[in-house]
Amino acid sequence: MAQEARPAGREFFATRTVAETLAGFRPGRRTPAETVPLAEAWHRVPAVLKEDAPVAQPAVDGSTTGLVRAIVRWTGPDGAVHSGTARVHEGSKAGTATEIWTDGRGSLVQRPPTPEQIATRAVLAGTSAAAGVGAVSLAGRGVARWRLDRARVQEWGRAWAEVGPRWSRHIR
DSSP states (O other): OOOOOOOTHHHHHHHHHHHHHHHHHHHHHHHHHHHHHHHHHOEEEEEEESSOOOOOOOOTTSOOOSEEEEEEEEEOTTSOEEEEEEEEETTOOTTOEEEEEEOTTSOEEOOOOOHHHHHHHHHHHHHHHHHHHHHHHHHHHHHHHHHHHHHHHHHHHHHHHHHHHHHHHHHO
16 A cells, blocks of 8 residues: 655744744844843943034934034043043033943943843844744755756656657557
């Protein structure tokens, strides 16, 4: 008794679904954990503007964040005075107090991401990983199918080369 042929796509779909889920879960789980030590190592420090902050140029859609880059001065944990470029409110005058973020050595760093930004990055990382696994698995399936189809066509060609001459005598 011949066995019924099962659709080969079922196993492929199940494997791909599991792989995509695992690929998406890992980056999403790891991203916030890696960000927390950064936020703990960075400190908010008072600073003073060394120059007048320019007026922000509107974006293409006419919106503006209200923040511009300007040179600021601050004192590091070792007591040394540092200066650098930081994002401050537009139109602020020289000498205005502002707050910046520094690392443990007193070097200027960006503001740490908010929990919402961390969650968004985790979702994007997970989605990108899952999409990447899906694309690779679909490409692999396509290559495997192409090679199998090519082998089948060659086998059919060999079989026809053997049977074809016998059939062509009867058709005439």
